[in-house]
Amino acid sequence: MSERVPANIRELLETQVERSPEREFLVLESGSRVFTYRAFDDEVNRAAATLLSLGVSKGDRVSLLLTNRAEYLIFYCACFKIGAWAGPVNALLKPQEIEFIIANSGAQTVVTQPDLLRHLEEAREHLSSLRNVIVVEESGQW
Secondary structure (H helix, E strand, O other): OOOOOOOOHHHHHHHHHHHOOOOEEEEOOOOOOEEEHHHHHHHHHHHHHHHHHOOOOOOOEEEEEOOOOHHHHHHHHHHHHHOOEEEEOOOOOOHHHHHHHHHHHOOOEEEEOHHHHHHHHHHHOOOOOOOEEEEOOOOOOO
């Protein structure tokens, strides 16, 4: 009898945590951070709890204005866990372009990093629907 195939990213991650909790899942290029499946899932759950505490729920849109970093994947998977939509926003865009993408998506929450916050703040002047901004520090804290 064959095993059930995970139906989505949330189930796939949870299945891998059950099968191989201490297996390395994500290693950052710098080698400064290594995530096992369990450690990654713990961070995803922490991000999901943060989103839920801010009122993000199933069907809501979350913009990810981040460079290539672990938190991009963490918040992307956290959105899947709670049923929210994760939408990437290119970190190289100008404030007007960021504004357009966030407004067009209907996102009320943005996850970003300190060096991109200035562009988001410029865009935010015209984003009346934006309620929450989560800033991820270099240390991985938010």
